[in-house]
Amino acid sequence: MTTKCSGAVAKKGFKELSTYISTLNIGDDAQKNRAYLIQVLHKAQEIFGYLPEEVQKVVAKKLNIHLAEVYGVVSFYSFFNLEPKGKYRISVCTGTACYVKGAMGILDVLTEELGIKDGETSADGKWSLDSLRCIGACGLAPVMLINDKTYGNVTPDQTREILAKVEQELGEENV
């Protein structure tokens, strides 16, 4: 879920993050504090959906690490997002097995249908599209993920069907 980093929702998020950090045994040992950084960032992204500057500032302050160091880590790892993702996060596995079995064709179909490229989020915040490297489901290749749900052995036509189904669900939610 993506959350805006202002207002009541954000306040609740920051509170949740602070509570989590307080369970971590942060002390005077800078080396030990630092070792918690990546797991705190994981938690923060789980809460806010991405890691904007405000969130990084809070993490830096709580762990007593310079903001530049926090940003250095966030920008290094591909799992961390600096921009919000769509309500439906579509990821196409482009690991070797999926690639050999036509993952790029699936990616092409998604780009065509959603009008966004790999790594982009649609303007209405509904969709985001990413390619990722091997989720270890090579026996089901090619594999596509929508949020945390895995779709295996997908064909271009099935991809269109799956999208239509999700679109329908989205419509029903809005009624």
Next chain:
Amino acid sequence: MIEQYRIVLRNCGVIDPDSLDDYIKQYGYQALGKTLAEMTPADVVAEIEGAGLRGRGGGGFPTGFKWKIAAQQKSDTKFVVCNADEGDPGAFMDRSVIEGDPHSIIEAMAIAGYAIGASMGYVYVRAEYPLAIERLNRAIDKAKEKGLLGDNILGSDFSFDLEIKFGAGAFVCGEETSLIHSIEGYRGEPTTKPPFPAVEGLFGKPTIVNNVETFANVPAIILKGKDWFRSIGTESSPGTKVFALAGKINNTGLIEVPMGTTINQIIFEIGGGIPNGKKAKAIQTGGPSGGCIPVKYFDTAIDYESLKALESMMGSGGMIVLDEDTCIVDTAKFYLDFTVDESCGKCTPCRIGNKRLLELLEKVTNGTADENTLNDIQSLSQVIKDTSLCGLGQTSPNPVLSTLKFFPEEYKEHIVDKKCSAFVCKELYQYVINDSCVGCTLCSKKCPVSCIEGEVKGVHIIVQDDCIKCGKCYEVCKFNSVDLVPGGLSNV
């Protein structure tokens, strides 16, 4: 018919991974018990060293030797680290072992801790494996409850604790120095070796880093002995290896076979051959650090040395089968694209060299390469291998060099004839409509870029300049009127 032989995967799919009792029924934690009751730390190291167990993460470094170096260090604190950052695209044995048999890793790490004198261990799992993290967490909790982890394990004076650390999507973190920096909360960039982690590793303390599959072998070796382990596999590479069979093969999935099994046995006996009556072209092993082994070497008995001799490597055990529809240049480009994406950027040869190498390969696949391109590819590859800082850069040109060695004619075909026989490289082929077209207009309706022109009941034409080569017309035509033909550059 070759039989599979399960050591690493012995419990996967057999026991309930969430049940400690199930694991114990399969002789679980007996090896740890035996270690603590009957063996000195030196005995454990000697047993593992004597068994000839080698690192299953890909490098093949002798595990016992690594443990011995760490055991010899005088330090108040030492660490055991399990590398479960299975980043190699196409390999998923580590995920399966952790998801299917998490206690075997916990047990093995405790044994390793006892052997080298460590009381703390970390499992570094990639964030892409949430189920593995969940199950391992539960297993650790249960082991702690039963006194199999924590203080004074099984009534001995040995104490060992375990924590999970998450990766965050960086392939380079499979390299041990990068992995250590990542656990410490830093960017996962490698540092030069020596000092080796066994001497100066996590938080500057002696640390052993072993792969999941390596650890999964440990309890079995302790229980059944080094001679039993040596009786399986080959002289230089005892034991078994798990391979992840994927790609163009009938039976995909994990297999475990004794070292020394031939590629033919794996592909045709266990894997059931190639689907749709196609011919095998090559297998790719070793992921982005490995190479492509052509069919003519499929009678090779697999071990660390034989794969190296074929310009590939064991790697973590991904085995991707390529059939005749695969373009070998495109495959090399795929791996290089991966490396360029995953290079951490610390050293210049890897960061810039691989980018330039990828551009040279793109010239080959888009038809703009000339007679000098292959030489440039060769020499640049060599420089990258010789001068990169860590294993990622030092091995990144391997997929290019191995394909260049075994499939030179395919590179030449792309460069000289401007042709891709597999019809994969888009700039080197085109779709054309032949005279049998009845003008049903189906293709022009389906074309996503509306580049097919023609009257109803008249022969249609594809406007090549606008065609994106999606193949939709080829797919939908009911009269076989769309042909796939080499060439196409002339129209670009």
